Amino acid sequence: MKNKKIVIIDYGMGNVGSIQNMLKYLGADSIVTADKKEIENAEKLILPGVGHFKSAMDNINKLDISELLREQVLEEKKPILGICLGMQLMCSHSEEGDVSGLSLIDAKVKKFNFLHNEELKVPHMGWNKVKLLNNQSQIFKESLEGSRFYFVHSYYVKCNNSSDVLTKTDYGLNFDSSIESGNIFGVQFHPEKSHSYGINLFKNFIKIQ
Numbered sequence: 478m479k480n481k482k483i484v485i486i487d488y489g490m491g492n493v494g495s496i497q498n499m500l501k502y503l504g505a506d507s508i509v510t511a512d513k514k515e516i517e518n519a520e521k522l523i524l525p526g527v528g529h530f531k532s533a534m535d536n537i538n539k540l541d542i543s544e545l546l547r548e549q550v551l552e553e554k555k556p557i558l559g560i561c562l563g564m565q566l567m568c569s570h571s572e573e574g575d576v577s578g579l580s581l582i583d584a585k586v587k588k589f590n591f592l593h594n595e596e597l598k599v600p601h602m603g604w605n606k607v608k609l610l611n612n613q614s615q616i617f618k619e620s621l622e623g624s625r626f627y628f629v630h631s632y633y634v635k636c637n638n639s640s641d642v643l644t645k646t647d648y649g650l651n652f653d654s655s656i657e658s659g660n661i662f663g664v665q666f667h668p669e670k671s672h673s674y675g676i677n678l679f680k681n682f683i684k685i686q
Contacts, residue, residue: 483507483683484519486546488536490562491525495669503676505683511540521685522546522555526562530586530632531574533566543579550581556660556685557581558616564656564663565634573632581661584636589649597649600631607644607654607666614643616662616681617655624674626666628654634665660685 483505485493493509500507507523508515516522524546526533537543549555559567568578571586578586591597604625609617633652636642646654646665656663662682668675 482515482519483521483523484515485509485523485525486516486542486563487511488526488533488540488542490528490533490536492527492560492667492669493525496523496525496560499669499676499679500683503679503683505679511542513542513545516542516545516549519549519555521682522549522557524557524559524563524566526560526564526566527629528562529573530562530565530571530578531576533562534574534576534578537566537579546579547581550661554660556682557662558682559663560669561630561665561667564665565632567656567661567663568634571632582636582641582656582658582663583638584634584641584653584656586632587635588632591649594649600629601633601648602629603627605646605648605654605666607646609644611643611657614657615685616657616678617643618677618681625671626654626664626668626674627670628666630665634663 565586567581568584569580641658643655643657654665668678
């Protein structure tokens with residue numbers, strides 16, 4: 478039987494090439510597509526994303542895959558990794574466009590507001606540390622505590638359940654920089670741009686059964 482692939486969801490707004498190159502480097506079989514059959518047959522899913530939340534949800538809805546993604550993740554319990562905007566899309570609502578997300582996790586997306594601190598620029602861009610809150614994490618293994626990852630974002634995720642928060646990062650406030658809830662994983666940073674730390678995170682995601 479042919480090995481099932483990791484499907485990188487292609488809805489027209491993701492940094493898909495560098496993610497697929499990273500998976501190839503690690504020996505993982507992947508495909509970039511929004512084809513429903515491929516999504517159904519996937520072993521794992523990656524939801525990337527760069528850009529505007531509402532535009533992304535509009536694209537996903539035009540492809541008619543939102544309910545399929547919910548079914549595969551919430552009912553079939555298929556592991557999914559959301560990256561940057563992809564993590565935000567897994568939330569229930571975003572202030573960016575004032576629209577609903579995929580509601581894979583109980584969280585909202587909020588805009589950074591530093592009107593009283595001119596030193597803090599938006600977007601939050603560059604390298605920053607993460608603080609691990611869940612020592613039983615499936616993706617944060619191999620001493621990733623205190624790791625530095627590459628961020629580029631103007632909005633951040635606020636989980637309603639503290640148990641869903643995997644890491645915190647300090648940038649004007651202590652925001653939720655990654656999430657983990659069962660088979661659902663999300664990272665606000667770009668592991669594909671984060672050198673050895675990102676490689677280790679992808680390795681751990683690939684190993685999840």
